[in-house]
Amino acid sequence: MKLQSDFSLKSYNTFGIDVKAKLFARFESVPELQELLKMPALQQEQKLIIGGGSNLLFTQDFDGVVLQNSIKGIEVLRQDQEHVLVKAGGGEVWHEFVLFTLQHNLGGVENLSLIPGSVGAAPLQNIGAYGVELKDVFYELESVEIATGQVRTFSHQECAFGYRESVFKNALRGRYIVTSVTFRLSRQPELNTSYGAITTTLEEMQVQQPSIHDVSAAVCQIRRSKLPDPAQIGNAGSFFKNPEIPVQLYNQLKEKYPHMPAYPVSEQVVKVPAGWLIEQCGWKGKVIDNYGVHQHQALVLVNYGGASGEKVRQLAYDIIASVEEKFGIRLHPEVNIM
Ligand code: EPU
Numbered sequence: 001m002k003l004q005s006d007f008s009l010k011s012y013n014t015f016g017i018d019v020k021a022k023l024f025a026r027f028e029s030v031p032e033l034q035e036l037l038k039m040p041a042l043q044q045e046q047k048l049i050i051g052g053g054s055n056l057l058f059t060q061d062f063d064g065v066v067l068q069n070s071i072k073g074i075e076v077l078r079q080d081q082e083h084v085l086v087k088a089g090g091g092e093v094w095h096e097f098v099l100f101t102l103q104h105n106l107g108g109v110e111n112l113s114l115i116p117g118s119v120g121a122a123p124l125q126n127i128g129a130y131g132v133e134l135k136d137v138f139y140e141l142e143s144v145e146i147a148t149g150q151v152r153t154f155s156h157q158e159c160a161f162g163y164r165e166s167v168f169k170n171a172l173r174g175r176y177i178v179t180s181v182t183f184r185l186s187r188q189p190e191l192n193t194s195y196g197a198i199t200t201t202l203e204e205m206q207v208q209q210p211s212i213h214d215v216s217a218a219v220c221q222i223r224r225s226k227l228p229d230p231a232q233i234g235n236a237g238s239f240f241k242n243p244e245i246p247v248q249l250y251n252q253l254k255e256k257y258p259h260m261p262a263y264p265v266s267e268q269v270v271k272v273p274a275g276w277l278i279e280q281c282g283w284k285g286k287v288i289d290n291y292g293v294h295q296h297q298a299l300v301l302v303n304y305g306g307a308s309g310e311k312v313r314q315l316a317y318d319i320i321a322s323v324e325e326k327f328g329i330r331l332h333p334e335v336n337i338m
Pocket of ligand 1: 128129130131226227236237238239240241242261273274275276277279284296297298299334
């Protein structure tokens with residue numbers, strides 16, 4: 001719980017941006033966090049809570065205190081014939097939690113294998129991949145209110161989950177720290193292999209009746225082939241959200257771009273893959289000095305080493321401008337730009 005000053009954040013953000021925090025402390029339990037929040041030296045400081053730092057782009061030094069959630073532990077709370085409630089500390093590495101569920105033969109998060117980041121950060125943006133979102137297995141979470149240090153539990157409904165959204169990114173932004181998350185997992189899981197690439201990969205793996213282990217292996221294989229490993233190349237996963245546009249606009253665009261992909265959201269709205277839009281604008285694989293756009297997935301911006309966050313942000317703005325000019329669609333970052 002030691003308070004450190006002038007602390008390098010380079011290894012605390014997966015983009016690998018070399019900035020400093022005025023103050024930094026790590027907490028391993030709820031009481032430790034509550035003590036930190038009471039410290040007079042921290043009262044007036046701007047606070048940033050980080051988990052794995054996998055959804056952040058720092059563009060400057062942080063003039064405040066960075067608090068890193070290191071609350072560990074995974075435990076089974078309750079179970080019946082069909083479901084098991086599993087509680088995981090906010091500081092657990094997300095994929096370690098996925099491995100725990102696989103070891104215990106509990107279904108629900110196998111499609112979310114290998115997503116970088118921590119358990120505590122997962123509900124904030126309702127992480128999702130290959131047809132599954134965190135909200136599908138979420139039961140409740142525990143948090144601490146920054147202003148008062150009080151513990152508060154949030155139900156599914158109170159979290160107001162949406163596509164890469166939750167109440168913690170909107171009405172309650174910056175007010176609560178997620179200390180643990182409880183998941184409702186299945187003993188007899190219904191597999192979700194509807195996402196095209198999973199079916200194809202399972203076929204390639206010659207799996208006839210897939211288990212959660214097979215689905216996880218397929219997801220890991222797809223991710224490794226498309227997405228850069230942050231341990232090797234700095235990145236924060238998808239930099240932008242996939243935009244939702246009116247069907248009417250989509251139909252107009254489709255006349256000009258007949259191959260434009262889209263997925264239905266409602267009768268009036270479709271979601272367009274931002275990666276496709278960015279690729280059409282010629283950005284895919286672009287390298288500028290030591291940063292650029294990933295060669296296998298145009299939605300991912302990368303730092304090949306030593307890039308400044310400001311430069312990466314400028315690249316993101318240039319991409320937004322060119323997509324808007326070509327398609328009349330405005331992209332929005334998924335990553336938190338600080
Ligand atoms: N596409 C391209 N060019 C590209 C990338 C994508 O044309 O460079 C088009 C293709 O048509 C492709 C389609 O986009 O079929 C979908 O691509 P992909 O399956 O890679 O998924 P995505 O929509 O680009 C989303 C999530 C990812 C998640 C995948 C798989 C968002 C913002 N991103 O990407 O999440 O892994 O689906 O479910 O929703 C993340 O959030 O960090 C993340 C990696």
